[in-house]
Each structure stands twice: as C-alpha cells, then as structure tokens.
Amino acid sequence: METKDWRLEQERLEWVREKLQARITELEPEVEGMQDQATEIRKHFWEEVTINTSTHEDFEETFYTINQQSAVLAERERGHKRLTQQWNNMKRLLPSPYFGRIDFQEKGLKFSEQIYIGVSSFVEDGLSFLIYDWRTPIASMYYDSSPGVASYVTPIGPIDGTMDLKRQFQIHNGQIRNMFDASETIGDDLLQQVLGKGADSQMKSIVATIQREQNAIIRNDKSRMLIVQGAAGSGKTSAALQRVAYLLYKHRQTISADQIVLFSPNPMFASYISTVLPELGEENMQQTTFQEYLDYWLGSSLRPEGAFDQIEYVLTEHGAPGYEARLQGIEYKASDAFLQALQNYGNWLGQEGMRFNSIRFRNRDLITAEQMRAKFYGYDHSLPLQNRIVLLQDWLLNELSTLERMEREAPWVQEELNYLDTEQYEEVFGMLHKDREVFDVAEQYATVREKMTNKRRQDEGDFDFGQKEEELLRRKIVKERFSPLRKSIKKFSFVDIKGIYGELFVDEAAYREKTNAVVIPSLWTEICKQTRESLLRNELFHEDATPYLYVKEMIEGVRTNTEIKYVFVDEGQDYSSFQYEYLKKLFPRARMTVLGDFGQAIFTQATNLAAADSPLVRLFGEAETSLISLVRSYRSTREIVEFTRAMLPDGDEIVPFERKGQKPLLTRINDREKLNVQMVANIAALRAEGFDSIAIITKTAAESQKAHESLRIQGGEDLQLITKETFNFEKGVMVIPVYLAKGVEFDAVLIYDASSGMYGLDNERKLLYTACTRAMHRLHLYTTGDWSPFVQALPVNLYEEWNSYTSE
Numbered sequence: 001m002e003t004k005d006w007r008l009e010q011e012r013l014e015w016v017r018e019k020l021q022a023r024i025t026e027l028e029p030e031v032e033g034m035q036d037q038a039t040e041i042r043k044h045f046w047e048e049v050t051i052n053t054s055t056h057e058d059f060e061e062t063f064y065t066i067n068q069q070s071a072v073l074a075e076r077e078r079g080h081k082r083l084t085q086q087w088n089n090m091k092r093l094l095p096s097p098y099f100g101r102i103d104f105q106e107k108g109l110k111f112s113e114q115i116y117i118g119v120s121s122f123v124e125d126g127l128s129f130l131i132y133d134w135r136t137p138i139a140s141m142y143y144d145s146s147p148g149v150a151s152y153v154t155p156i157g158p159i160d161g162t163m164d165l166k167r168q169f170q171i172h173n174g175q176i177r178n179m180f181d182a183s184e185t186i187g188d189d190l191l192q193q194v195l196g197k198g199a200d201s202q203m204k205s206i207v208a209t210i211q212r213e214q215n216a217i218i219r220n221d222k223s224r225m226l227i228v229q230g231a232a233g234s235g236k237t238s239a240a241l242q243r244v245a246y247l248l249y250k251h252r253q254t255i256s257a258d259q260i261v262l263f264s265p266n267p268m269f270a271s272y273i274s275t276v277l278p279e280l281g282e283e284n285m286q287q288t289t290f291q292e293y294l295d296y297w298l299g300s301s302l303r304p305e306g307a308f309d310q311i312e313y314v315l316t317e318h319g320a321p322g323y324e325a326r327l328q329g330i331e332y333k334a335s336d337a338f339l340q341a342l343q344n345y346g347n348w349l350g351q352e353g354m355r356f357n358s359i360r361f362r363n364r365d366l367i368t369a370e371q372m373r374a375k376f377y378g379y380d381h382s383l384p385l386q387n388r389i390v391l392l393q394d395w396l397l398n399e400l401s402t403l404e405r406m407e408r409e410a411p412w413v414q415e416e417l418n419y420l421d422t423e424q425y426e427e428v429f430g431m432l433h434k435d436r437e438v439f440d441v442a443e444q445y446a447t448v449r450e451k452m453t454n455k456r457r458q459d460e461g462d463f464d465f466g467q468k469e470e471e472l473l474r475r476k477i478v479k480e481r482f483s484p485l486r487k488s489i490k491k492f493s494f495v496d497i498k499g500i501y502g503e504l505f506v507d508e509a510a511y512r513e514k515t516n517a518v519v520i521p522s523l524w525t526e527i528c529k530q531t532r533e534s535l536l537r538n539e540l541f542h543e544d545a546t547p548y549l550y551v552k553e554m555i556e557g558v559r560t561n562t563e564i565k566y567v568f569v570d571e572g573q574d575y576s577s578f579q580y581e582y583l584k585k586l587f588p589r590a591r592m593t594v595l596g597d598f599g600q601a602i603f604t605q606a607t608n609l610a611a612a613d614s615p616l617v618r619l620f621g622e623a624e625t626s627l628i629s630l631v632r633s634y635r636s637t638r639e640i641v642e643f644t645r646a647m648l649p650d651g652d653e654i655v656p657f658e659r660k661g662q663k664p665l666l667t668r669i670n671d672r673e674k675l676n677v678q679m680v681a682n683i684a685a686l687r688a689e690g691f692d693s694i695a696i697i698t699k700t701a702a703e704s705q706k707a708h709e710s711l712r713i714q715g716g717e718d719l720q721l722i723t724k725e726t727f728n729f730e731k732g733v734m735v736i737p738v739y740l741a742k743g744v745e746f747d748a749v750l751i752y753d754a755s756s757g758m759y760g761l762d763n764e765r766k767l768l769y770t771a772c773t774r775a776m777h778r779l780h781l782y783t784t785g786d787w788s789p790f791v792q793a794l795p796v797n798l799y800e801e802w803n804s805y806t807s808e
C-alpha cells in the first residue's frame with residue numbers, strides 16, 4: 001500500500017474521530033439533562049396530580065392529569081433512550097470508527113462515493129454519512145462483491161454500479177494498524193489475523209470479516225424457515241447472532257429484542273454468547289433451553305429426566321438389563337412414525353378410551369370418572385377433543401356450584417362452625433353490617449311508603465341477623481374448601497393424561513388398535529414395561545417428555561406465544577421432529593432459523609437438517625423454506641480440520657481455512673498414571689506457550705469426574721470440573737464432557753481417552769468428532785491401549801505420534 005494512501009486514510013480517520021469526539025461532548029449535557037428531567041418528573045409525579053374523586057367530573061379530571069403526566073414522562077424517557085443509544089454508539093465508534101471502505105459509482109452518476117463501514121452509522125447534519133452501519137443495504141456490497149460491477153438492493157429496488165475499491169482496516173485506539181485492499185470478497189489476510197488470536201470465555205462479534213455465504217444467512221428475509229447446515233466451526237452461531245443484530249436494525253420500528261428467542265444447547269452456552277449483541281449496540285434476545293421449557297410445563301406433576309441424564313445413560317449403561325429396549329424406545333419416540341401414531345391415537349380417543357380423574361372431596365367421589373366419560377362421549381363426536389374438554393369443563397364447574405350449595409347443609413360444616421376463630425366471625429360480621437345498612441335504608445323507605453299509600457306491606461321486614469350470619473358462615477366455609485377443586489378443574493386436572501399416555505404402552509395388539517401403527521420396534525414389550533414403570537414412579541424419560549406434552553395439548557388445547565416473531569434454534573440437529581412440531585405450534589407467528597451440523601449429531605433423536613426428506617423442510621413446506629450450507633471451517637487450523645474431517649464419511653466436503661498450525665499429537669503410554677503425568681506436563685507446556693483456555697474433553701460426566709481427580713493427584717491443581725450445573729464459562733483449564741462442550745471452543749483440546757473402548761461404536765464417532773473440533777490451535781489425543789478405530793483409520797500423515805517407546 002502506498003504511503004500516500006496510508007497518510008490520507010490516517011488523516012481522514014483523525015478528522016472523523018474529531019467529529020465524533022465533538023458530537024459526544026456536545027451530547028453529553030443533553031443526555032445528562034434528559035436523565036435529570038425524567039428523574040425529576042418521576043420524583044414529582046404525584047405533586048403535579050391533584051387527586052380528587054368526590055364527583056364524577058373531578059374523578060375524570062384526575063384521570064386525565066395522571067394520563068397526561070405519564071405521557072410526558074414516557075416521551076422524555078423515550079427521548080432519553082434514543083439519545084443515550086446514539087451517544088453510546090458514538091463512544092463505541094471512537095477507538096475504531098470503521099473497518100471497511102468501498103468506493104462505489106452508481107450507474108448514471110459521474111462520481112464515486114466513498115462508503116466507510118462500521119458497527120453503527122455516524123451522520124453529520126442529518127444527511128452526510130461519515131460512517132455507514134454494517135447492516136445498511138449499501139454496506140452489503142462490502143460482504144458480497146469484489147471490485148468491478150456491483151449492485152445492492154434497497155426497499156425501492158436494486159441499485160447498479162461499479163465498485164472501484166474495497167479496503168479493509170484494522171484500527172486500534174485511533175491508529176490504523178493494518179490496511180488491505182481486497183480483490184476477493186473479504187480478504188483472507190485480515191481473517192488470518194482474527195482467527196489466529198486466542199479463545200475467549202466470550203464469543204466475539206465478527207462483523208468486520210463476515211463471509212459472503214454468512215451474509216446470506218444474516219440478511220435472509222424471504223423464508224419462514226431458514227435452515228443452515230454447516231460444518232463444525234463454520235460460523236453458524238456467529239452468523240445467527242449477527243442475524244439477530246441485523247433483524248433488530250432492519251425492523252427496529254416493529255421488533256424488539258424480547259420478541260426474539262434463541263434455544264441454546266446448554267445454560268453455559270448462554271453466558272458464552274451473552275456479550276456479542278451488546279458489543280454491537282443491541283440488547284440481548286431471550287435465551288432458553290428446550291429442557292427449561294419442559295421442566296416448566298411438566299415439573300410440578302411429574303419429574304422429567306434431563307437430556308444430559310439421558311445421554312449419560314446411553315453412553316455409560318451398555319449391556320445393562322433393558323438397555324437395548326431403552327435405546328430403541330428413544331429412537332422410536334422421536335420419530336415421525338410415533339408422531340403419526342399419536343395423531344391417530346387422538347382420533348381413537350375421540351370415539352372411546354378417554355380417562356378421567358374423579359373429583360374427590362372428603363374421601364368421597366363428588367363427580368366420578370364414569371360420569372365424566374359418559375358426559376364427554378355424549379357430546380357430538382365430530383367436535384375436536386379440545387372443544388369437548390372445554391364443554392366438559394364448563395359442565396363440571398356448574399355441577400360443582402350445585403354440589404357446593406348442597407354441601408352447606410352437611411354435618412361437617414356444622415362442626416366447623418363451632419370451631420371458627422374470632423377473625424372469621426369478625427369478617428362475616430362486617431359483611432353483615434354492610435348488608436344491614438342497606439336493609440335499614442330499604443326498611444325506612446318501606447315504612448314511609450306504607451304511611452303514604454296507607455297500605456300494609458306484605459313482608460315482615462325483619463333483618464334476622466343470627467340466621468343470616470349462619471348462612472354466610474356456612475357459605476364461606478364450603479366455598480373455601482371447594483376453591484381448590486374449582487382451580488384444579490380450571491387446570492384440567494380432571495383429565496388423566498398420565499393414564500391416557502400410559503395406555504399406549506400396554507401391549508402390542510392394543511397399541512396397534514389405538515394408533516394404526518404399522519412399524520413397531522421389536523422390543524416393544526420391554527419398552528412398554530419401562531415406560532409404565534417410570535410413569536408409576538411419577539417420572540418421565542426424556543424421550544417421553546415432548547410426546548407426553550403433545551398428547552396433553554392435543555386434549556387440553558395448545559399453548560401459544562404470539563408475541564415472539566423470530567425463533568432461533570442452535571445445534572438444531574439435536575432436536576427431534578416432535579420438538580420442531582412443538583416449537584411451530586408454540587410460536588405460531590414466528591419465523592424460524594435452525595442452525596446445525598449432522599456431523600455433530602450426538603443424541604439418539606437427531607434430525608438431519610439438510611436431507612431431502614428432512615422433517616424440517618416438511619414443517620413449513622418447501623416453498624417457505626431456504627437451505628444454506630456452510631462448508632468452510634474457520635475455527636481450527638488447517639491441520640486440525642484435515643484430521644477431524646477425515647473421521648466423517650462425507651468429511652472431504654469440509655474446506656479448511658488456510659491457517660497453519662501443528663499437526664494433532666497422539667500420545668500412547670500403556671500406564672494410565674504415567675499418561676496422566678504426561679498430560680499434566682503437556683498442559684503446563686501449552687500454558688507456557690500462551691494458551692489460556694484449555695479443555696480436557698471426556699465422553700461422559702462420569703469420566704470427567706474420574707479424570708479430574710486423577711489429574712489433580714498428578715499435580716493439575718487449578719483444574720475446573722464442568723458439570724451440567726455450571727452456568728458460567730471461564731478461561732483456564734477445565735475438564736468437560738463432550739456434550740457440554742457443544743458450541744464452544746478452546747485454544748487447545750486434550751482428549752482424555754481416545755481408545756477403542758471409549759470411542760469404538762459407530763454412534764461414538766460423532767462424539768469424538770465433536771470433541772476434537774472444539775480445538776482452535778492445538779489438539780492432543782491420549783490412550784493407554786488401542787486407538788479408537790476412527791483414529792486408526794486416519795492417514796498417518798495427518799498427525800504426529802508420541803509414545804513411550806519413542807521417548808525411551
């Protein structure tokens with residue numbers, strides 16, 4: 001780059017920074033003033049309002065003053081928020097105002113405009129853009145085009161022209177550190193530098209180096225469903241978060257951050273990504289896990305098993321009694337076939353077989369299950385289940401009112417009357433007193449009327465305090481006792497969902513009859529036994545949780561959240577078709593973005609996102625679905641990607657990003673203690689090299705615990721043990737089971753035991769792949785015996801070996 005260019009750019013940078021600084025200083029008193037004004041109004045809110053409710057007019061006036069005051073306050077607060085945001089944006093821009101420049105000459109114009117691109121816009125005099133926000137339409141050319149013919153799309157149509165220059169900057173503290181003129185979309189030089197840095201406990205925003213295919217994900221506005229299948233480290237999560245920022249910018253008038261929800265793989269992941277959006281000047285979207293959702297809806301009645309407990313069982317209980325059946329059950333209960341079977345079961349229930357819980361009171365049936373069944377099947381059979389349940393619910397509430405009235409005469413009420421405390425008496429006394437006042441006015445009126453008309457009144461006119469008091473007390477006692485019954489009817493507790501779900505698992509013939517199922521797992525009898533036993537204990541296997549909720553909602557009606565406009569699902573391969581069906585129902589107004597990698601499908605209920613018959617495509621139909629594939633892997637060095645991709649059958653489709661490093665190191669020592677000593681030494685060496693985040697990855701939580709203990713004995717003092725209860729992700733050396741390391745990354749990864757015993761079965765291939773792909777710069781594998789067949793099958797030129805024989 002010519003020195004003249006460099007000097008000009010540095011001069012322009014200084015000029016922009018001066019303008020920024022001037023605007024920040026200018027705004028400062030305004031921002032503070034607005035804050036003070038709003039605080040002041042809030043403080044004196046009630047002083048400005050005179051509360052007077054004596055007449056209707058006074059009341060109206062009070063009402064309007066309160067309304068007016070809150071409108072003023074709301075306006076001030078909105079103004080303050082806007083101004084503060086502008087001010088914060090400028091302060092964020094100041095150290096590094098922009099990262100890109102394109103010179104674009106619009107067709108038909110004689111001059112070319114210089115477009116500088118940064119994390120937010122900076123406009124002078126309301127017109128002249130000194131910096132363009134990276135999300136503006138014109139900035140899309142920076143990501144999508146190379147110098148030459150270029151165009152971008154605006155709300156009023158495409159704008160064509162020529163891009164004369166494309167330049168990238170690295171600016172720190174107001175100084176240009178690096179500058180590249182790129183002929184490609186986004187030059188690799190800058191990316192090299194960014195990716196070469198160390199891992200952090202927080203994910204970084206990547207707006208300066210977004211790649212063209214990632215930009216397509218970020219700006220996709222067409223489809224209801226956007227599916228992203230991307231190799232490990234290809235930037236799926238990064239693109240998802242920049243997409244959230246883009247949507248919040250583009251639809252800022254209509255969408256707020258709390259109308260976007262992201263389903264993440266585990267609670268730790270939430271903390272890992274929590275700083276990306278605030279770094280970009282946006283608020284964080286809502287974050288949750290599917291598990292949290294299940295716990296919320298099932299928690300009180302049943303104890304649902306967690307997803308991580310299920311995977312721990314699958315990985316550690318090989319050979320245990322019932323293991324094969326459980327595995328078949330997990331697979332079947334996540335399948336489309338089971339979903340279809342449940343829908344058919346719903347039809348069957350429309351004709352017969354509904355189960356109800358009797359409504360019991362003081363050890364007797366008030367309304368029996370049999371009565372409910374008769375009533376339910378007495379309704380028009382063409383009505384959907386949910387409608388009939390609502391009719392039944394109304395009927396029950398009515399019946400309960402009649403029964404409640406009758407119950408007032410029951411002997412137990414008399415007994416309770418004798419044991420009432422003074423407080424309860426006083427309350428009733430107070431109520432009667434009020435009644436008495438009304439009664440007295442009516443009495444006076446009746447007496448006057450009697451005199452004037454000279455006619456004797458018909459009624460006696462005596463207010464029998466004693467009798468009324470007893471009546472009221474009886475009413476009160478029974479009402480209180482009936483109140484929980486009423487509440488539980490409103491919550492549909494009269495439907496025996498547990499029984500209805502359990503009925504599916506009696507035997508094969510019954511199952512076929514109720515569901516028309518054609519293909520049934522071979523170990524069905526054992527699956528039935530396991531499921532019923534677990535229900536008897538009031539527990540629910542993880543694989544049963546979503547189907548159970550599905551049946552519940554098929555009968556009681558679907559819960560929906562219409563507020564949410566965008567749903568993001570990360571690690572989407574780990575969700576079953578059932579769960580997707582569920583999410584679609586739950587968020588009927590939302591568009592969905594699902595990101596995942598079938599190569600990392602480590603749960604039994606995986607969904608292949610990109611397959612032709614993928615249930616995800618069926619969810620909204622092909623016309624409403626876009627599929628984008630990411631094949632370039634950015635996280636790891638070329639050597640690590642070449643090593644890991646060779647473990648997958650279709651791995652050669654994955655393209656490594658050109659960043660050099662050391663080949664993965666395989667260490668075999670046949671004594672575990674010596675091997676641990678070696679690991680601890682390797683960790684110390686890695687730390688000495690400057691790697692701050694190092695993970696020892698194990699297959700299971702049980703193995704993590706063991707590894708943690710043994711390594712500490714060998715001197716690995718400050719090792720953190722990560723469990724499913726860990727909520728924060730910190731730098732340092734940690735021991736972690738692979739399923740909790742999903743989605744996150746480390747400078748160096750050490751696979752604690754890569755033996756054939758640990759990763760020998762085909763379903764363990766993806767576990768090992770997922771574990772190894774967490775590494776950015778270094779990857780070490782250890783074993784005391786034979787290597788896993790997935791390692792043995794790798795070409796020897798892909799790794800270095802270190803074993804006790806070579807060291808002696």
Ligand SMILES: Nc1ncnc2c1ncn2[C@@H]1O[C@H](COP(=O)(O)OP(=O)(O)OP(=O)(O)O)[C@@H](O)[C@H]1O
Nearest residue numbers: 206209210211232233234235236237238634635743
């Ligand atoms: N365009 C980019 N510019 C700079 N860094 C990038 C880019 N794309 C991805 N990265 C980096 O690559 C790493 C992996 O990205 P990310 O975690 O988003 O990938 P992923 O596809 O979600 O991975 P996985 O499926 O393995 O969890 C991160 O460190 C991210 O910052």
